[in-house]
Amino acid sequence: NLLSLTPLRDSSGRVTHYVGIQTDITEQVELRHVLEDAMLRLESLQVDISMNCARLQQGLEAARRVQRAMLPAGCYEHPNLSIYWRLLACEELAGDLLQYCQLDNRHMALWMLDVTGHGVGPALRAVAASQLLATRVRVASQLQAGNILQPDGGPCMVCPAEVAAWLSEEFPWDVDLGLYFTLLYGVFDLETGLFRYVCAGHPAPVGARPDGASLNVDPESGGMPIGLQQSGYREHEITLGPGEAVLLYSDGVTECVNERFEMYGRERLQVFLSSYVSDPGEQVLDNLIQDLSRWRGENGFSDDISLMLLRRGASSPEFVI
Structure with a gap:
């Protein structure tokens, strides 16, 4: 739970009492954990995509070299x-x-x-x-x-x-x-x-x-x-x-x-x-x-x-x- 306190003051500015609000943040914490996990998975996917793109580019470049070799000198x-x-x-x-x-x-x-x-x-x-x-x-x-x-x-x-x-x-x-x-x-x-x-x-x-x-x-x-x-x-x-x-x-x-x-x-x-x-x-x-x-x-x-x-x-x- 999250407790937030807000002071209340009189006309002279002296704190006379506090108002407290208690909030259940369990769902927010769970959502934050889900978001953090999703971000980690996204970063991992981006790494995989980058590696796959690099492999594809290498494959395409190899194919281009083969194709160029089939053309007249x-x-x-x-x-x-x-x-x-x-x-x-x-x-x-x-x-x-x-x-x-x-x-x-x-x-x-x-x-x-x-x-x-x-x-x-x-x-x-x-x-x-x-x-x-x-x-x-x-x-x-x-x-x-x-x-x-x-x-x-x-x-x-x-x-x-x-x-x-x-x-x-x-x-x-x-x-x-x-x-x-x-x-x-x-x-x-x-x-x-x-x-x-x-x-x-x-x-x-x-x-x-x-x-x-x-x-x-x-x-x-x-x-x-x-x-x-x-x-x-x-x-x-x-x-x-x-x-x-x-x-x-x-x-x-x-x-x-x-x-x-x-x-x-x-x-x-x-x-x-x-x-x-x-x-x-x-x-x-x-x-x-x-x-x-x-x-x-x-x-x-x-x-x-x-x-x-x-x-x-x-x-x-x-x-x-």
């Missing part, structure tokens, strides 16, 4: 072909990945894939698919005739459509997670400038000549995303002349929405490439990202941005090994 420079690329993740981990590798002295394989969604699940699927392509595409592209890209008796290369069908079998649609991915896979002939590719649900490239004229590139994708179609992928081909370029991109580019809910679109992308095709390759991509940022406005990108620019040598030199 830099640009590719060859007298007959230059390859430039950019990848911007809209979250901690990207669902997009791109890569290229040399199959032999004459052929370059390159690919770009975009897994549905964002976060850890799509990022892991992207890494797994790209890793499988990177480790097996060289072997797969040296298989026996019947899938020959070069009818003139050149090296045997598995057709891009066969690669897409094979990959679709390896990565069937995950019903539980709802994961699938689009893919652009192609093989570039350094000698002839022929680029044969397949778009499995992926946006078709745009292309331009040195004078800014558009290249005749089929705008259709030619197939469903990987995991949703087992065969029947349609191939496309285009032969690049000296100084001509094609731009590969993910749908985060053309579907980039401005404040008026307008998409950037393929036509606007074509106009941009035609306007800047003769600029240095890395500058073309950096300027495009700036243009997309201006288009987007104050909001950050809501999807990953993947770009890969292929440009044939301007002087069409003899084939160089």
Whole structure:
């Protein structure tokens, strides 16, 4: 119990008697103990949360390092072909990945894939698919005739459509997670400038000549995303002349929405490439990202941005090994 005393005074200020009030504070004491226990538990939870956040950040950073390791080390420079690329993740981990590798002295394989969604699940699927392509595409592209890209008796290369069908079998649609991915896979002939590719649900490239004229590139994708179609992928081909370029991109580019809910679109992308095709390759991509940022406005990108620019040598030199 709590007893409080209040003195009462007469007119001269002399204390004449006291008024006492006795209060039962048992409930207050119990509530104070409950509050103190709650504060201790809260502090313990905050420590646990901080430790878990630190572990999650370490895990995300490790995943980012793995993802970065799956990207090209830099640009590719060859007298007959230059390859430039950019990848911007809209979250901690990207669902997009791109890569290229040399199959032999004459052929370059390159690919770009975009897994549905964002976060850890799509990022892991992207890494797994790209890793499988990177480790097996060289072997797969040296298989026996019947899938020959070069009818003139050149090296045997598995057709891009066969690669897409094979990959679709390896990565069937995950019903539980709802994961699938689009893919652009192609093989570039350094000698002839022929680029044969397949778009499995992926946006078709745009292309331009040195004078800014558009290249005749089929705008259709030619197939469903990987995991949703087992065969029947349609191939496309285009032969690049000296100084001509094609731009590969993910749908985060053309579907980039401005404040008026307008998409950037393929036509606007074509106009941009035609306007800047003769600029240095890395500058073309950096300027495009700036243009997309201006288009987007104050909001950050809501999807990953993947770009890969292929440009044939301007002087069409003899084939160089």
